[in-house]
Amino acid sequence: EAQVTQNPRYLITVTGKKLTVTCSQNMNHEYMSWYRQDPGLGLRQIYYSMNVEVTDKGDVPEGYKVSRKEKRNFPLILESPSPNQTSLYFCASGRDRNSYEQYFGPGTRLTVT
Amino acid sequence: GEDVEQSLFLSVREGDSSVINCTYTDSSSTYLYWYKQEPGAGLQLLTYIFSNMDMKQDQRLTVLLNKKDKHLSLRIADTQTGDSAIYFCAERDSGGYQKVTFGTGTKLQVIP
Numbered sequence: 001e002a003q004v005t006q007n008p009r010y011l012i013t014v015t016g017k018k019l020t021v022t023c024s025q026n027m028n029h030e031y032m033s034w035y036r037q038d039p040g041l042g043l044r045q046i047y048y049s050m051n052v053e054v055t056d057k058g059d060v061p062e063g064y065k066v067s068r069k070e071k072r073n074f075p076l077i078l079e080s081p082s083p084n085q086t087s088l089y090f091c092a093s094g095r096d097r098n099s100y101e102q103y104f105g106p107g108t109r110l111t112v113t
Numbered sequence: 114g115e116d117v118e119q120s121l122f123l124s125v126r127e128g129d130s131s132v133i134n135c136t137y138t139d140s141s142s143t144y145l146y147w148y149k150q151e152p153g154a155g156l157q158l159l160t161y162i163f164s165n166m167d168m169k170q171d172q173r174l175t176v177l178l179n180k181k182d183k184h185l186s187l188r189i190a191d192t193q194t195g196d197s198a199i200y201f202c203a204e205r206d207s208g209g210y211q212k213v214t215f216g217t218g219t220k221l222q223v224i225p
Contacts, residue, residue: 004155035215040121042201043156043215090155100144100205102213104155 002027004105006091012111013081021076021108023091031094032074033058033102034066036087043090049074050097081112115139117216119202124222131189133219135202138183142204145178147187150199150218159200160187189221197223 004025013019025032033048035058045058049068063085065077074093078085091105116138125131137145142164148156162169162176162185169176175188185204189196202216 040217042117042119042217045213092156100146100161101158104148104157106155107153 002103004091004093004103006089006105006108008108009106010109012113014113015082016080019078019081019110021078021089021091021110023074023076023105024072025074025091025093025103026072027093027095027103028071029093029103030071030096031099031102032068033092033094034064034074034076035090035092036060037090037107038087046076046089081110083112086110086112115204115206115212115214117202117204117214119200119216119219121217122220122222124224125192126224127192127194129192131187131192131196131221131223133187133189133200133202133221135185135187135216136183137185137202137204137214137216139204139206139214140183141207143207144205145176145185146201146203146205146213147174147176147185148201148203148215150201152198156201192221192223194223194225197221 030051034046035043044060047066049055089108092102094102146161147159149159150156173190177186199218201218205213
C-alpha cells in the first residue's frame with residue numbers, strides 16, 4: 001500500500017531533550033516536506049527536500065533540522081525542543097517538482113513541557 | 114509572502130449545500146487545491162483546479178475560481194454527516210518547487 005508513515009504518532013517530552021520524528025514514504029517520491037499545524041494558523045511549512053541531499057527552509061524553520069540521506073526517509077530533528085514547538089506535525093511527499101499532489105502522513109502530536 | 118484566508122467555521126444541515134470560501138493573494142498561482150482533514154487523520158487531496166479554469170465539477174463537489182478577485186470556493190451538494198471535517202484551501206505558486214501555501218482551514222459541521 002502506497003503511504004507516508006510517521007513515528008511516533010504521539011510524543012510528550014521536556015524542554016531541551018533532543019528528539020527525532022521519522023518520516024518514510026514507499027512511493028519513490030523525490031519531494032518531501034514537513035509542516036506544522038496550529039489552531040487558527042493552518043499548515044505552515046518547516047522544511048522541504050527536492051531530492052536526496054537537497055533540503056531547503058520553509059516558512060518556519062527556526063528550531064528544526066532535517067536530513068535527506070535516502071530517498072524514502074526525511075526525519076525532523078528538534079535539537080532542543082521548547083514549549084512553542086508543541087504542535088501537530090505532518091510529513092508529506094510528492095512524485096517530483098511537477099506533480100500537483102502531495103500525500104500526507106497521519107501526523108505526530110508533540111507536546112513539549 | 115503568499116497569504117490564503119478562510120473562515121474558520123461553517124455549520125450546515127444534512128442534505129443542504131455547503132459553500133466554503135477562500136481568498137488568496139498570489140497572482141502567479143498555478144494550482145489551487147482543496148484538502149480534507151478528518152479527525153485524527155492527515156490531509157487528503159479532495160480536488161484541485163488549474164488556474165486557467167473557472168470551474169471544475171466532480172460528483173457532489175463543485176470548485177469555482179474567480180481569478181480576478183483571487184477567490185476560490187468549494188460547494189458540496191447534498192452534504193452528509195460524513196462530510197464533517199476541516200477543509201483546507203491551498204495554492205501553489207509558479208516557482209515549480211511545490212511551494213504550497215495553506216489556508217487556516219474551515220471546520221465544517223453537518224447537523225443531522
